[in-house]
Amino acid sequence: MINNNAVNHLTIEQGITDFEHEHYNAAFNTPIRPDAFEMDDDTKMEMIAKHFKGIMQVLGMDLNDDSLKDTPKRVAKMYVKEIFSGLNPANKPEPTLFKNPFQYKQMLVERNIAVFSNCEHHFVPIVGKAHVAYISNGHVIGLSKLNRIVQYCSQRPQVQERLTMQIANMLKEALGTEDVAVIVDAHHHCVSSRGIRDAGSTTLTAEYSGQFLVTETKNEFLKHIAS
Ligand SMILES: Nc1nc2c(ncn2[C@@H]2O[C@H](COP(=O)(O)OP(=O)(O)OP(=O)(O)O)[C@@H](O)[C@H]2O)c(=O)[nH]1
Numbered sequence: 001m002i003n004n005n006a007v008n009h010l011t012i013e014q015g016i017t018d019f020e021h022e023h024y025n026a027a028f029n030t031p032i033r034p035d036a037f038e039m040d041d042d043t044k045m046e047m048i049a050k051h052f053k054g055i056m057q058v059l060g061m062d063l064n065d066d067s068l069k070d071t072p073k074r075v076a077k078m079y080v081k082e083i084f085s086g087l088n089p090a091n092k093p094e095p096t097l098f099k100n101p102f103q104y105k106q107m108l109v110e111r112n113i114a115v116f117s118n119c120e121h122h123f124v125p126i127v128g129k130a131h132v133a134y135i136s137n138g139h140v141i142g143l144s145k146l147n148r149i150v151q152y153c154s155q156r157p158q159v160q161e162r163l164t165m166q167i168a169n170m171l172k173e174a175l176g177t178e179d180v181a182v183i184v185d186a187h188h189h190c191v192s193s194r195g196i197r198d199a200g201s202t203t204l205t206a207e208y209s210g211q212f213l214v215t216e217t218k219n220e221f222l223k224h225i226a227s
């Protein structure tokens with residue numbers, strides 16, 4: 001059962017002593033409670049549907065309307081099983097690694113990976129692209145796993161800076177190398193559809209480590225994604 005009194009946020013800086021290593025890495029720095037995964041998905045969906053129904057009722061919507069009556073359930077399913085499914089380490093993708101028999105030692109760049117995330121401040125979409133790269137230290141990763149890592153980290157309430165770091169950290173963990181680079185270029189609906197209402201701007205974040213800290217290597221990566 002969920003411990004409703006456990007409201008303290010845990011972050012990596014504070015230490016997660018009773019979390020398994022896997023949980024710790026998967027939810028790197030996402031503020032989650034220690035009991036976050038104790039409740040099963042069905043119970044979560046039931047509770048979210050109830051709360052969302054309350055929001056709709058407060059807004060004055062008629063929940064007897066044929067089009068609206070199932071919306072609370074739809075939203076609950078979407079939150080738990082889809083757009084926030086990356087909160088749960090049970091949904092972490094398994095990276096398939098291959099030996100590197102061809103001795104490919106240059107960087108591998110995967111460009112234009114779709115990013116669909118949600119802003120944790122307003123719960124509206126962040127939509128954009130990620131470009132990732134790594135230099136093999138003896139293994140190569142199945143290409144689709146790069147997209148899956150981006151997708152998994154995106155399926156959480158996010159800020160773009162943390163999303164970028166989480167993608168980089170998962171790549172390092174999966175590939176066993178520090179030689180990774182990540183760029184995220186995204187459009188925040190909280191900036192375009194409300195508030196300042198600037199539909200033209202995008203936000204660019206980057207994380208470089210290992211060999212990508214060397215200017216020449218970084219520039220090669222930037223040249224590849226610009227071409
Ligand atoms: N650094 C960062 N800020 C973000 C991100 N997503 C949204 N924000 C910002 O978070 C801030 C929240 O600011 P608040 O002043 O508390 O919220 P608000 O009153 O809704 O702010 P406005 O959007 O300016 O109307 C806003 O400036 C958002 O643009 C992100 O990924 N990274």
Ligand SMILES: [Zn+2]
Nearest residue numbers: 119121122190
């Ligand atoms: Zn926002």
